[in-house]
Amino acid sequence: ARKPQVVIVATGGTIAGAGASATNSATYQAAKVPVDKLIAGIPELAQVAQVRGEQAFQIASESFTNEQLVELARRVSSLAKNPALDGIVITHGTDTLEETSFFLNLVVKTDKPIVLVGSMRPGTSMSADGMLNLYNAVVVAGSPEARGKGTLVVMNDQIHSGRDVTKRVNIQTNAFYSQWGPLGMVVEGKTFWFRSPVKRHTTASEFDIDAVTALPAVHIVYGSGSMSPELYQAAAKAGAQAIVHAGTGNGSVPNYAVDMLKALRSQGLHIVRSSRVGDGFVLRNSEQPDDRYDWVVAHDLNPQKAKILAALALTKTRDAKELQRMFWEY
Numbered sequence: 001a002r003k004p005q006v007v008i009v010a011t012g013g014t015i016a017g018a019g020a021s022a023t024n025s026a027t028y029q030a031a032k033v034p035v036d037k038l039i040a041g042i043p044e045l046a047q048v049a050q051v052r053g054e055q056a057f058q059i060a061s062e063s064f065t066n067e068q069l070v071e072l073a074r075r076v077s078s079l080a081k082n083p084a085l086d087g088i089v090i091t092h093g094t095d096t097l098e099e100t101s102f103f104l105n106l107v108v109k110t111d112k113p114i115v116l117v118g119s120m121r122p123g124t125s126m127s128a129d130g131m132l133n134l135y136n137a138v139v140v141a142g143s144p145e146a147r148g149k150g151t152l153v154v155m156n157d158q159i160h161s162g163r164d165v166t167k168r169v170n171i172q173t174n175a176f177y178s179q180w181g182p183l184g185m186v187v188e189g190k191t192f193w194f195r196s197p198v199k200r201h202t203t204a205s206e207f208d209i210d211a212v213t214a215l216p217a218v219h220i221v222y223g224s225g226s227m228s229p230e231l232y233q234a235a236a237k238a239g240a241q242a243i244v245h246a247g248t249g250n251g252s253v254p255n256y257a258v259d260m261l262k263a264l265r266s267q268g269l270h271i272v273r274s275s276r277v278g279d280g281f282v283l284r285n286s287e288q289p290d291d292r293y294d295w296v297v298a299h300d301l302n303p304q305k306a307k308i309l310a311a312l313a314l315t316k317t318r319d320a321k322e323l324q325r326m327f328w329e330y
């Protein structure tokens with residue numbers, strides 16, 4: 001039978017990392033090993049797909065910029081248009097993998113599987129997780145059942161929605177987690193599916209990377225007890241067109257910070273209330289009168305995901321009600 005054609009677009013991260021010894025699981029250099037060497041290290045890939053590699057970047061994912069995000073998405077969009085190709089795997093550092101997976105989920109117009117994968121341990125360490133993660137990612141990218149589900153993240157034998165998934169553990173291989181559960185599992189080269197995303201994505205999204213050349217700046221301000229309202233001002237000074245408030249609890253705002261946010265909104269900046277808690281979601285007019293202040297709530301998106309959607313939304317509209325609609329729909 002014809003094997004699915006899969007391209008691995010490599011961007012760096014720990015999955016391309018190398019450490020000094022086999023006991024170095026957390027101390028190593030990310031983004032060292034080229035994609036062809038990663039592929040050559042897993043001869044079993046040839047049993048499940050016809051694979052070729054492409055080196056987009058060689059960086060740790062904390063160093064990803066908006067420019068690189070746009071460049072990567074444009075490359076993925078152009079690959080997806082190749083009729084001979086069945087799926088795309090993107091190797092990526094785990095730190096900002098959730099931003100990239102959500103971004104691609106919103107802007108690439110394709111039904112083909114786009115699968116992001118990383119690792120928590122470098123390939124040089126004992127029980128390195130990258131090999132199996134990459135093998136599993138290629139299996140998912142070549143699987144017809146993975147089509148039309150938006151971008152996927154394969155880590156630790158689980159298949160997550162690129163929208164929902166977030167990094168929750170920073171030193172173990174079970175690093176990724178979705179509040180609404182994974183979509184499925186991949187075991188011994190086979191995929192098993194249990195649910196599908198219902199939020200708008202890829203072909204049903206109103207965003208298209210072929211029409212996006214740059215993203216406006218959006219900055220996150222972290223809420224805490226005794227925080228400084230001047231941080232919002234600094235975000236505005238740094239060029240933010242929207243500020244994502246990573247609020248305590250239900251995205252709550254300290255009473256002494258409300259006037260600053262109102263003032264920034266009156267200058268045209270958008271205020272998006274999200275929560276630093278991790279799970280749950282922020283409701284409109286809970287904690288703060290969003291209708292009165294013309295603020296937006298991030299719904300269940302965490303601050304870093306809210307930042308991605310806010311930036312994309314601002315390429316389309318300046319209207320807070322439209323922004324809010326997008327936060328409900330995506």
Ligand SMILES: NC(=O)C[C@H](N)C(=O)O
Nearest residue numbers: 013014060061093094095
């Ligand atoms: N596990 C990893 O990939 C972490 C690394 N700092 C990165 O995001 O590139």
